[in-house]
Amino acid sequence: MSYIVTIDPERAEGEVLTMYRRQQAHFGYLPNYARAFSHRPDVMTAWASLLATIRRHVEPRRFELVTLAAARALGNTYCALAHVRALGELMGPDAAREAVTGEGEALSEAERAMMAFAGKVACRAQAVTAEDIDGLRAQGLADDEIFDLVAVVAARAFFTRILDGVGAEADAAYRELPADLVASLTVGRPIARTAGEGISDEVPARSGR
Numbered sequence: 001m002s003y004i005v006t007i008d009p010e011r012a013e014g015e016v017l018t019m020y021r022r023q024q025a026h027f028g029y030l031p032n033y034a035r036a037f038s039h040r041p042d043v044m045t046a047w048a049s050l051l052a053t054i055r056r057h058v059e060p061r062r063f064e065l066v067t068l069a070a071a072r073a074l075g076n077t078y079c080a081l082a083h084v085r086a087l088g089e090l091m092g093p094d095a096a097r098e099a100v101t102g103e104g105e106a107l108s109e110a111e112r113a114m115m116a117f118a119g120k121v122a123c124r125a126q127a128v129t130a131e132d133i134d135g136l137r138a139q140g141l142a143d144d145e146i147f148d149l150v151a152v153v154a155a156r157a158f159f160t161r162i163l164d165g166v167g168a169e170a171d172a173a174y175r176e177l178p179a180d181l182v183a184s185l186t187v188g189r190p191i192a193r194t195a196g197e198g199i200s201d202e203v204p205a206r207s208g209r
Contacts, residue, residue: 001192003167007038009199015041020199029173030198033078036168047159054151057144060090062114063152065099065107069115070153072187073122076160078170080185085177093178100184110139114149121153164188171195 009030012020019041023034037044055063064087071079088096091106098104099115107115117136120128136146162168169192175182182191 001032001169001196002036004036004039006035009197012038012199015045017199019044024199027171027173029171030196031171032168032192032196033163035196036163036166047155051155051159054148054155057148058152061087062111064090065111065115066118066149066152067156068099069118070122070156071160072185073119074157074160075188076164077186077188077191078163078168079156079160080187081170081174081177081182081191084181084185085174097178097181100181110141113139114141118149118153121150122157125150 007016009020016038019037020030020034024030034044037047058066064083068080068083068087071083084096084100087099091099094104095106098106102112113136117128117132120132133143133146136149137143141149167189169189172192172195174191
């Protein structure tokens with residue numbers, strides 16, 4: 001699941017156990033990315049706070065589209081699959097598939113421009129030009145909205161670099177997505193073949209050392 005040794009659920013305590021329980025309650029299983037942060041749960045807390053602050057300024061559909069574009073450009077299978085699934089829940093499967101293939105009419109011209117911009121910021125931010133910004137303005141985006149797009153991408157770069165840097169694999173649950181989407185969005189590490197062990201309901205919360 002990763003190249004570093006992480007804290008097993010049965011050995012988790014304190015902040016790690018709290019984090020594991022919270023993540024498992026949300027997803028119904030313990031995601032591999034939570035294990036990747038098991039040595040520094042305070043970093044996960046800080047990341048979650050930063051992400052929540054950024055998301056507060058971006059409507060959900062735009063956030064998911066831009067995040068998907070950034071994850072693909074960054075070569076991170078985990079986030080690409082996670083956010084296409086979120087898009088499917090938010091917009092429906094046809095629109096989510098269009099966000100991947102670029103074919104169809106569910107996305108606006110402005111949304112396509114934002115996704116292209118996100119891909120450029122993700123991997124070639126130093127190549128962004130005034131013309132790129134003017135292009136987004138021409139699509140109706142204000143400067144604060146353009147800043148928000150950059151912030152979404154920059155935050156995703158932080159998260160994906162941690163996951164890929166320690167070798168974290170996308171959860172086996174993503175194999176349940178349509179096969180064509182899985183094939184298109186396996187842009188980096190493969191999906192885990194088996195699900196990891198979760199937190200037992202019988203394990204009591206313990207204080208940290």
